[in-house]
Amino acid sequence: MNSQPSSKILDNIRQACGTCSLNSLCLPMGLSHEEMLTLDQLVKRQLIVNKGEYLFRMEHHFDYLYAIRAGSFKTFLVSEKGTDQITGFYLPGELLGFDGIEPGHHQVTAVALETSSVCQLKFDELLQIASKIQGLQRHLMAILSQRFNNQFTISVNHNAEQRIARFLLSLSERFKRRGYSADTFNLTMSRQEIGNYLGLANETVSRILAKFREQGILESHQREMHLLDLRALQMTACG
Amino acid sequence: MNSQPSSKILDNIRQACGTCSLNSLCLPMGLSHEEMLTLDQLVKRQLIVNKGEYLFRMEHHFDYLYAIRAGSFKTFLVSEKGTDQITGFYLPGELLGFDGIEPGHHQVTAVALETSSVCQLKFDELLQIASKIQGLQRHLMAILSQRFNNQFTISVNHNAEQRIARFLLSLSERFKRRGYSADTFNLTMSRQEIGNYLGLANETVSRILAKFREQGILESHQREMHLLDLRALQMTACG
DNA sequence: ATTATGCATTGATGTAAGTCAAATTGATAG
DNA sequence: CTATCAATTTGACTTACATCAATGCATAAT
Incomplete structure (x- = not known):
């Protein structure tokens, strides 16, 4: 299964995030500032998505989370009768893609609202690291739970x-x-x-x-x- | 920090869930059927909540998740001007309490809709175990992500x-x-x-x-x- | 510049659902 | 069995927002 030893994976992530000004937002609890100094693997993990292009599509296979470095995205689901329902907007420093965890494929489509840059994080590898690093596991769950809570901030009972x-x-x-x-x-x-x-x-x-x-x-x-x-x-x- | 060795904690949970008919719903990926056979610690971790009683209250400290064995709950938040906003209903086999993860205190209040029975799970211990057991970590995130997704199933754009x-x-x-x-x-x-x-x-x-x-x-x-x-x-x- | 094209604004009208109010039903206690 | 109280149902009326339609601005293409 895991051909890469987890210490190697961890090194890669460190390198990817070391110079990113947003690292404290993506994975604040996970990696200390000292841990993130080198950067050589960064470009490999970076992705440019032009305005209107898809980052991932509903029903497609789920493998990655994406951390936004620059730009913004919307996610939406297409209902039975073909109308879109926008489910969220995502800004720099925010993670997206969690919607695919459960059935293993994405529940929504993500589109860039402007030319954007994202870091691709393999979810399985991230979980492996999360089980090693104090706080990262909890942080990922915190992101999800906060997102759920916030949903009621903009809610049905408001005009x-x-x-x-x-x-x-x-x-x-x-x-x-x-x-x-x-x-x-x-x-x-x-x-x-x-x-x-x-x-x-x-x-x-x-x-x-x-x-x-x-x-x-x-x-x-x-x-x-x-x-x-x-x-x-x-x-x-x-x- | 962790005075209890994690293997000991794991044993406790096994004992707690071994005879519960709902174990496959609470923590399906985490613990195999074979792992869960003894039950002596079960009662200790079980809690009865009468109709109208609080399971936990908004702004109170977060330590536990609760797995519903029998009965049902509603969660609600109290807005600035004192009106309630119900954020969810919870049935047997479902986990609740995730709302407290991030700020470390609950964002909602949970009340029993009928006399109910729940299992108390210390979140920190659960995380410790999750980092050991293949799939449990992912399963917890899946619950959260699904919950977020489902929120849009009953949504603003529907009549x-x-x-x-x-x-x-x-x-x-x-x-x-x-x-x-x-x-x-x-x-x-x-x-x-x-x-x-x-x-x-x-x-x-x-x-x-x-x-x-x-x-x-x-x-x-x-x-x-x-x-x-x-x-x-x-x-x-x-x- | 000039025309297209899409987005934003503003106005007129309709309607789904809220509010207010009263009647009905059911549960609980005396 | 009757009284009380709360939840539900049903009706009449109101309103917030949707819909439809027209106009005004941008940015991009010719």
């Missing part, structure tokens, strides 16, 4: 305003954690895609953003977002 | 009929896997609770169940459910 406020705050939070501005960013998804994700019509998204502008909560032009009053946005999110 | 149809099918499916009838079962939750979970008013739940009755899709009286036409229900679920 359109609250959903959009929460969506913006979620993006803001995530950009901030990655060292980007928490109040000024470009959306890489359309109104249509936001609406689909939140269960709203794109017109509703547009109207509510207009309302937020009128209220002085934010400025926006097309996909440029500038949040002016995070506190007010939080109040709106709560209702 | 009231579809949500309720999907909810019933989900219950049916889960009862079936546990060896219970797939078409006849008692709901342990109120219309109010179903509505809260699905983002609908309890009146809407009531009305749509009435509609399903008229259509001959099911018979229901209070909380007794008898699904007559699973195929039709599936069609409704898809729209």
Whole structure:
């Protein structure tokens, strides 16, 4: 089964992540800063995905997780009658592909929203390492559990305003954690895609953003977002 | 740190699960049938929770996962303005408590919907064992990933009929896997609770169940459910 | 520049589901 | 057996958001 000894695998991962500025986000508990110094295997594990291209497709075999180095992705599932349901947006430093673990093939399709760069991590190897490294195993489960919890943050019992406020705050939070501005960013998804994700019509998204502008909560032009009053946005999110 | 050697811990778990008819559901990949024969530590790890009692509470410290032996639970979070949001229902053979992994304290409160019996599993010990047993680690992640995926099965882009149809099918499916009838079962939750979970008013739940009755899709009286036409229900679920 | 093409915005109208209210049923206690 | 209380059902009315439609802007292609 495991032709590669796990210490060798571990070395490869160390090399791959050593110089990545995002390593603390992908696998924060797993590998100490000291462990990650060399980089020669990095390029081998790196992948460029152009805008609109698939990273993986629903029903295709599951082998890898992907850590986003740069860019962004959406995942969606295609329903019985052919309509898409967007299930998530993914930003730099975030892991994606977990949806394939169980039946062994992906439950969703992942598409790049802009030209993006990802690191490919063989899931089996990652698990092997996780069983060796204190905290990594737990961290992977934490990612999954948090993702599940957050799903209810943007949820069925919230109205359109609250959903959009929460969506913006979620993006803001995530950009901030990655060292980007928490109040000024470009959306890489359309109104249509936001609406689909939140269960709203794109017109509703547009109207509510207009309302937020009128209220002085934010400025926006097309996909440029500038949040002016995070506190007010939080109040709106709560209702 | 680990005063107990992991082989000792493993023995305890074996003993706890050896005679439980649900072991194949809780930890199917982890422990072979042969491994689980003795039972003397079982009672120690078993817990009875009466209807309406808490299994764990939001913001309380996270240490344990719970495997349901009998009964059922709901989990909910309390929003900023004090309203509840039900985040899940849990049936025999299912694990709950994962919500606490990340910040180290629970994100939701778990309440018994009827008198229930659960097994308490120390999460740290479970992880220790998972790193030893081929497949268990992966299985735990699979549970989490599936749960996340399923969240979109009952989702924002579906109307009231579809949500309720999907909810019933989900219950049916889960009862079936546990060896219970797939078409006849008692709901342990109120219309109010179903509505809260699905983002609908309890009146809407009531009305749509009435509609399903008229259509001959099911018979229901209070909380007794008898699904007559699973195929039709599936069609409704898809729209 | 000029036309195409897709996305965003804004307005007018319709509808699914929420809210409010009352009636019915069932469970529990006295 | 009757009273009480909660859950469910059903009806009348309201509303938030969807849908349909038209217009305004961008970016890209000619």
